[in-house]
Amino acid sequence: MATSAPLFEGVDEEFEDIKNEPKVSKQRLWHERLGHPGRDKTKAITSKLKDKLTMKLDPNTALTCEHCLRSKSTSTWMGKGSGERAVGPLDLIHIDLIIDLSHVTEYTCTLVLVDDHSKYVYAQPLTRKSHAFMQLKRIVSFLETQTDQKLKAIRSDQGMEWKGNDALEWSLEKGIEWQTTIGYNSKQNGWVERMNRTLGEKMRMLLMQRRLPKKFWPYAIRAAAFKINLTPSIDNEFPYQAMFGKSPEQALKLLRVFGCLAWVNVPKVKRDNKKLDQQAITSIFLGYSLERKGWLFYSPDYNLNMFWSNSAKFMESKCWSDRTEWRPVDTKAPPVMMTEENFEDLGYNKENIFDETDEGPLQEYMDMETDLEERLSGGTAEVMEQGSTAKTQIDSEFFGLVAMRPEQRKNLDPTIHEAMSGEDRKHWEEAMRKELDGLEAMGMWEIANLPKGANTVDTHWVLKIKTNANLVPTKFKARLVARGFTQCEGIDYTEVFAPQAYLNSTIHHDVYLKPPVGIKIPPGKALKVVKGLYGLKQLGREWNIELDSHLWTIGFHCMPSAPCLYSRGTDDKITIITAYVDDMLITSPSRDEVDRTKREIMDKWEMQDNGRIKEFLGIKITRDRRRRRISLGLTAYIKEMVNKWLGGANEKSWVPMLSVANVTRGERCEPQRAKKCQELVGQLLWVSNTARPDIAFAVGVLSRYMSILIDSAWKAAIHVVKYLNQTNEYQLHLGGETNEHSDTPVTTTSGSITYVYGCPVSWKSHVQKCVALSAVEAEFVAASEAVRETLFFSYLLWDLEIMDVQPVLYTDSQGCIQVSKDPAKHWKLKHIDTQYHFVRDHVQEGDVAIKYVGTANNVADVLTKPLQGLNTSRLARMIGLEIPPKGGVEDASASQARCTCHRRDTEVQEAYLSEKHK
Known part of the structure; x- marks a missing residue:
């Protein structure tokens, strides 16, 4: 594991700030690596290992550690209950569920298992309580195989998850004695109850020590259990050693500070200077696993989600927000390697025994907007100097990792981080600069003094690749949007109702904007918004007044029954304008009237003339003059839906729904699937309301189950997609x-x-x-x-x-x-x-x-x-x-x-x- 070369030998001079990172005492570093053990535990480690490891431990570190003081609280000792300590591993295990840990993730609870003899702990996050028994069987099977012992007894509370016939039949078949505590007497299962508190304390400390969001709690609690097994219990025995009969020395060498910054190495065979200039990427270290011979990482910049690697360099005193700006890295010194021998000594299993708990993509990304602004500060020119790669979206094969491969087709609405690390980076930079130039040319804002106590509104970028009706990319569009939810009603705006919205309206309230990336202003100043900016709450109302006023001056009047329709003239001179957001459709029997209307509008505002109608709001419009009819189609959009939701499978159906009863029965969806189902039904609603009345009933039924989604509703929604795949050529x-x-x-x-x-x-x-x-x-x-x-x-x-x-x-x-x-x-x-x-x-x-x-x-x-x-x-x-x-x-x-x-x-x-x- 250890290398003879210095950790940062050969690093470019531009990374001197990493090379000379602030020093942390060895005592403090090992205190964090071990998961913040208490004073007695530290003394036990020193006593047990003595001179076997060259680590420096100070028992008094726990008394001065800020995270220990913030996360730990004293309480009376909760006894382990009746009965003597088990003689050997798996003679008795204690199990329980922690059910109050669901922070913006798909996981809702954690199964905790404690071996009574060794005090070995296993923590497994679950998406449902109903999965607890299935996971218990898998954990028991794994431990029995690794220890060559048979489980004799289980002690649990009287939770309903343990009272099913499956649990009873399983315990009887294996000859396991299942003990349950008396109601309202948790001390009878005291070991696991005490462990719940310990896991919670360590989980909070691990998240706080490197400032990770709470959404990472599933990884923090698993890392906490890993560290507990490598610290002595109250009788000075290492749980890992007492459980498996192996020394913890090798395992201790693998410990790193949870949540720290790391550079993950890219194997030489996967390096291609034409596509990838750097040889390592910045990541967050998120723990270990019994199923893989590597460390777990997460890299927000590269959209890699969760992945594994056995080759990395760690900056253990740094967190993600402390990292330097992204630049190519030339790391000549050999990285720290997690070797085969290390894992064999630990008794790790190559097989992935927990299929259902395999690390998938992170459901909620970290909010990196502030960090991005720091990266892009100084304007587009500086950004382009940093971005020398033609393609930086890296798939998991670059690392020999297990990660979800990115979509091969182009992402039409990427996040700002995906855009800045993708092959179209220069196009997006040009689009962002064009948007800022356009806003300044329109007089969108003026530099003004920021009044004391005034509210400032933040901004963010919304990116979209514009396509034609056949989904062929035609334009890279970057739009600067105000975070309107930060406005104060009555101060920054009053009325908000409007049927349309656009940028040419004038703002009648004082709205101060934080300068977006690329705009530099003197200290103490702010951007005072003069015209309507996307995202402001009153934008729609202000633009509606502006549009209505101008169209009235050129002879149009608004339809009382449809406020978005305007008409002028009669008979063969009649002209109708349909306004939807910033799109306008002008129709008239007279070509001269159409041209006249366009001139009158474009004299007032700068707009783009797209010529004869071929598509509108994503709807493909075709005209058959011989038959004298117009057809509306969504063929390209439906094809994209089929690719997304059927995964390219050519599954088809001749009916949108087989039976309503099939939708109303079944178990509730997992949170992640429920979110996907809501997204899918939203797309189906747009298809139904636009040009496909034949699926209106099926979509209407599905819409009734959006608040409490069940598995059968998801299957029924997929069935509608199969029907659209069969009838994709239909046009209205x-x-x-x-x-x-x-x-x-x-x-x-x-x-x-x-x-x-x-x-x-x-x-x-x-x-x-x-x-x-x-x-x-x-x-x-x-x-x-x-x-x-x-x-x-x-x-x-x-x-x-x-x-x-x-x-x-x-x-x-x-x-x-x-x-x-x-x-x-x-x-x-x-x-x-x-x-x-x-x-x-x-x-x-x-x-x-x-x-x-x-x-x-x-x-x-x-x-x-x-x-x-x-x-x-x-x-x-x-x-x-x-x-x-x-x-x-x-x-x-x-x-x-x-x-x-x-x-x-x-x-x-x-x-x-x-x-x-x-």
């Missing part, structure tokens, strides 16, 4: 009478689709707010909600002066039609809320006509229940979802089209029956 065709289809099953889910001149423009699938006592009542409520949507579009078309037909509501319920038309039938529904009766008023006034449509032809049926594959495909085509002809060429004849459609329906039905059978 718009192409004419205004009508509405409504339907509802007795399960009180309302479904409706609104058509305007033959184009599906709105669809809904949601649970009714009232409890229906009959099918007619449920249909009547659904019709009422559909009429409200129909009237909205009627008023909108009336405002645009293009409404010339009576809306028609189609329903497959004759009872609903009778109740809507005949007041004499009122007695059947007189108990329901008055608001639902307005459908009868509008039918009698002639505002809406209501007609019958057979169930087989009611397209709203797809929004209220899971359907067979054949019906799903048929109704999707009736809605307007079709696969466009290749190259825009129509089928040779209608008969050929019908034959093709029939053959396809047969294939769909066969695939659905096969899938349902499985």
